[in-house]
Amino acid sequence: MNAWEPIAADAAAPKVPPFEVRRAAEAGTAAPTALVFASPHSGRSYPEDMMAAAALDAHAIRRSEDAYVDELIGASPSLGAAMISANLARAYIDLNREAFELDQGMFADELPDFARARTARVAAGLGAIARVVSEGQEIYARKLTFAEARGRIEGTHTPYHAALARLLGEAHSAHGYAILIDWHSMPAAAARTGGRDGPCDMVLGDRFGASCSSLVTQRVERELEAMGYRVARNAPYAGGYTTEHYGRPMRRTHALQIEINRALYLDEVSLEPTQGFAKLQADLEALTRTLAAADWSGLR
Numbered sequence: 373m374n375a376w377e378p379i380a381a382d383a384a385a386p387k388v389p390p391f392e393v394r395r396a397a398e399a400g401t402a403a404p405t406a407l408v409f410a411s412p413h414s415g416r417s418y419p420e421d422m423m424a425a426a427a428l429d430a431h432a433i434r435r436s437e438d439a440y441v442d443e444l445i446g447a448s449p450s451l452g453a454a455m456i457s458a459n460l461a462r463a464y465i466d467l468n469r470e471a472f473e474l475d476q477g478m479f480a481d482e483l484p485d486f487a488r489a490r491t492a493r494v495a496a497g498l499g500a501i502a503r504v505v506s507e508g509q510e511i512y513a514r515k516l517t518f519a520e521a522r523g524r525i526e527g528t529h530t531p532y533h534a535a536l537a538r539l540l541g542e543a544h545s546a547h548g549y550a551i552l553i554d555w556h557s558m559p560a561a562a563a564r565t566g567g568r569d570g571p572c573d574m575v576l577g578d579r580f581g582a583s584c585s586s587l588v589t590q591r592v593e594r595e596l597e598a599m600g601y602r603v604a605r606n607a608p609y610a611g612g613y614t615t616e617h618y619g620r621p622m623r624r625t626h627a628l629q630i631e632i633n634r635a636l637y638l639d640e641v642s643l644e645p646t647q648g649f650a651k652l653q654a655d656l657e658a659l660t661r662t663l664a665a666a667d668w669s670g671l672r
Contacts, residue, residue, distance in 0.1 A: 407453035412467035415458035452664035577611035577629035583619025584626035
C-alpha cells in the first residue's frame with residue numbers, strides 16, 4: 373500500500389505495532405545527539421474494535437490526524453535525532469494527553485476516582501479518548517466501557533511514554549541534557565488565530581518558557597524564519613501533555629512543540645499531500661541537520 377493512500381479499518385489486516393521507535397544509533401550505543409523527535413498524532417491505523425463502535429467512517433475521523441507528520445520528519449534518525457511515532461490513530465488513543473483524561477459522558481460505566489474528567493481538553497471533547505473530531509462531529513455511536521479505555525491506555529499510551537522516556541534518558545546520559553521536539557500539524561483555520569497580521573506557518577510551543585530553555589526556542593525560530601516561514605510562539609498552541617510532562621529545563625530536559633500549518637503540505641479535504649510536501653520535508657531535514665550540529669553547551 374502506498375503510504376499516502378486513505379486508511380480504513382480492515383479486520384483481515386495484520387495488526388500493526390502501536391508505535392515505532394527509530395534510534396539514531398544502534399541500541400546500546402551512545403545517542404549521537406541530544407535530539408529526540410516525537411510524532412504522537414500521525415498514526416493512520418484504525419483498529420477494528422474502534423470502527424465497530426464508530427458513527428463516522430475512517431475518512432471523517434482522519435481529519436483529526438496530524439497527517440504525514442511522521443513522513444515529514446522521517447529522515448531524522450539518519451540525521452542524528454532519535455524518533456518515536458504513533459501507528460495507531462490519535463482518535464483511538466491520544467498520546468499527547470494524560471493517560472486517564474477521560475470524559476464520563478462517553479462511558480456506560482462509572483469512571484474510577486483517579487480519572488481526570490474535568491480538564492479543559494475533556495470539556496472540548498478531546499481527552500485521551502476523543503469524543504469528537506475537529507469539526508465537532510461525534511465519533512462514537514455507542515457508549516464505551518472503562519475496560520475498553522484501559523485496554524487502549526495500557527496497550528499503547530503507557531508503553532509509548534515508557535519508550536519516549538527511555539530515549540530521553542539515553543540522550544541525557546550521553547550528553548548531559550536532552551532536547552525533545554514534539555511535532556504536530558494544525559488546521560489552516562487555526563493558523564490564522566496566532567495573533568499576527570497573516571496566518572502563521574509554524575507555532576512554537578514552549579509553555580511560555582516553562583518547558584525549555586529560550587536557547588532552544590530562539591534557535592528553532594531563527595532557523596525557520598531564515599527559510600522564509602512565519603513563526604508564532606505559544607498562540608494558538610502553547611504545548612500539550614508531552615511538553616508539560618517532559619519539559620524540565622532545570623533538570624536539563626527541554627521540550628518544544630512545533631505545530632505546522634497543514635496548508636503548507638496537505639489538501640485538508642482529500643487528506644492527500646500537495647506539491648508543497650517535498651519542499652517542507654526538505655526544509656525540516658535541513659533544520660534537523662542544523663540542530664544536530666549546533667553547539668548546545670549552554671544547556672549543560
